[in-house]
Amino acid sequence: xxxxxxxxxxxxxxxxxxxxxxxxxxxxxxxxxxxxxxxxxxxxxxxxxxxxxxxxxxxxxxxxxxxxxxxxxxxxxxxxxxxxxxxxxxxxxxxxxxxxxxxxxxxxxxxxxxxxxxxxxxxxxxxxxxxxxxxxxxxxxxxxxxxxxxxxxxxxxxxxxxxxxxxxxxxxxxxxxxxxxxxxxxxxxxxxxxxxxxx
Numbered sequence: 001x002x003x004x005x006x007x008x009x010x011x012x013x014x015x016x017x018x019x020x021x022x023x024x025x026x027x028x029x030x031x032x033x034x035x036x037x038x039x040x041x042x043x044x045x046x047x048x049x050x051x052x053x054x055x056x057x058x059x060x061x062x063x064x065x066x067x068x069x070x071x072x073x074x075x076x077x078x079x080x081x082x083x084x085x086x087x088x089x090x091x092x093x094x095x096x097x098x099x100x101x102x103x104x105x106x107x108x109x110x111x112x113x114x115x116x117x118x119x120x121x122x123x124x125x126x127x128x129x130x131x132x133x134x135x136x137x138x139x140x141x142x143x144x145x146x147x148x149x150x151x152x153x154x155x156x157x158x159x160x161x162x163x164x165x166x167x168x169x170x171x172x173x174x175x176x177x178x179x180x181x182x183x184x185x186x187x188x189x190x191x192x193x194x195x196x197x198x199x
Contacts, residue, residue, distance in 0.1 A: 002089065008193035009038040011088040013079075013096040018049020019178065020094035020115060020185050025056050027186030034193035039086045041079055043098055059086070065098065076104040090196065092189055093147065102149050112147040113192065115185045117177050119143060119159055124152035129170040129177065139163050140173055142181045144188035158188040 002008055012021045028037050040053040045062040053060045061082055068075040093114040118128035120143040132140045141161040146154035160180040
């Protein structure tokens with residue numbers, strides 16, 4: 001169920017500082033945005049992004065994964081209850097540092113997005129910047145994709161390319177790729193939600 005103004009209701013899942021989350025929230029303020037941010041959820045009660053989202057007037061909730069021990073599905077079920085309660089239609093992962101189980105992924109099939117700091121299908125998983133530099137690549141970048149059960153394997157929605165400079169370190173490259181993420185993710189989420197809205 002969309003908002004009264006027809007915007008798609010999105011939730012953002014975070015674990016940390018929430019820089020991509022902030023970019024998504026700010027973009028949602030534009031009158032022409034196809035989505036609104038209905039909820040920010042974190043598995044980490046100390047995530048800095050929670051305070052940032054609350055300061056922007058977005059509802060937040062922390063569902064600490066630690067009391068659930070190794071039962072990932074039980075933790076995800078608690079998250080799912082809150083998503084359903086807010087009538088969320090699309091989920092955007094933004095630095096959510098949990099491996100999702102098939103239980104949650106299947107419930108959001110075709111409606112859950114993630115941003116990854118490489119030009120997929122190159123370098124799924126971790127250490128993307130050091131791997132790109134070690135390979136002698138001319139460029140790196142970031143990818144917004146749909147989430148599937150395979151890690152970073154879902155259909156690609158959009159990408160942004162960032163040149164690798166001769167003196168780049170993984171840290172300096174990461175900084176520039178993150179800046180590109182802040183431009184790419186809101187654009188990709190907006191285009192995705194606009195398509196949903198037109199169905």
